[in-house]
Amino acid sequence: MIRQGSYLFSLDVPTAGDASPLVAYLSVSFVMHEGGQPLSLDTLHAFLAQAGIVYGISEMALRTIVSQGQAQRVQVAQGLAPEVGANAWFETLLPEKLTVYESLLSATERIPSLDVNALTVPYGTPLLRRHPPTAGAPGMSIYGHIIPGLLGQDRAFPPMRNTMVAPQDPHVLLAAIQGHPLLQLPDWIAVEPLYLLERDIQRSEDFDGIVIVKGSVRDQVRLYASSDIIVLGAVEAAVISSGRHVVITHGVKGKDMAVIKTRGNLLTRFAERCTIECGGTIQARSISQSYVVALSEIYADRIVAGETRSSSLIQSDRIGAARMDTHLIVGANIYLVDSLHRLEQQKGQLSEHINEVMREIADLLFQKQLEPQDPYLHHLRTRLGRLEFNLQKVSSESRQLALYQQESLHPQVFAFAEVQAGTLIQLANFEYSVEETVSNVVYQPGQYGIIQTHLS
16 A cells, blocks of 8 residues: 555556556545645546556546545556457368369269369369468557567367478478368368279279269179269169268169168169168158168158158158058167267277377387487378377267257158158157158157148
């Protein structure tokens, strides 16, 4: 406290760590009735100036203190806080020609001509530019000192596969191979090898990357790809397994033996007498006499016979057929629960492997004192990058499935044209057998059973 005449002044300037003070509180109390000068604005200004407070002084607060003749921790100064700048962000540098590939993933019409050069980028192609964070507008402390603006949140390049940082510019990411770039920012970025096969698939084959088949996949064939599979012909009694999306232009003639497994979405013209396990959304013109599971939604013009299961939504123009058992199941999806459990296990295993590799690198550097350029250390760092990429990709997939699980709490079936009598619909814990053919309806679970509502 400081006494000036008949008054005691107490100044409180809160600070947090090394931060510049932005606010001041003043307390004033009267201590004697005789002698001294009366309280005035000049007295208060002089006291604050003596304390070094020159910026953001509230004249209104000072006048209130003078009029009342006292104050109890009244805010008398307010500085200007510095602003936070823009966060680091990524700018994609992909050439426009790659839209040809996106059209392949979104259409079931045959594209007349395809060229590898129209679908891929060569080695060294810029893919991504990282823009560093910027500083915000500066502030001013109550002492009149400029406070530098704050940097936005920094962000490193995401886990990557088959990419590299440009030698001349650490903020640019380049393709490390010829292939098709896939970006799922801010989670990961990859350049996948792309195989364009201008023939039918008549024997089992495995590919690391993207496969585009300009023919058909014949009977008793297994086709696997770690990324997308695009078949511009038909799939017969074969097994298709994809680490991402599947597109089948002409459809699946399964003969009760075909199996289509994809961790992403499935787009096909039709699916007939086959088994489908889809980790995302299914879109088809027709699904008939098949066992179908989608962890997200299903959209089809027609669904006839078989069992069709979705976590949140089945939407179709026509459902069911006379004298053919058609079973729709929407809601709690045991396949979704199993997939989430499997991904959590994979995340744990990958995290454990990452920690093991990091410990080994640290031991080699600090205990055995190997040179940073040692070939084995290079091998370990490369392996660490692969593990981190796989962990990020699995984590991203796990987050997506968790969203599907939330959506499964509100299951629905839409039928815009008709639902044939005899169709069995299961939503959440309820079952409903359609007794007579109806049209333009939506089915939703209610408190005591399934509610059928006619659409306007």
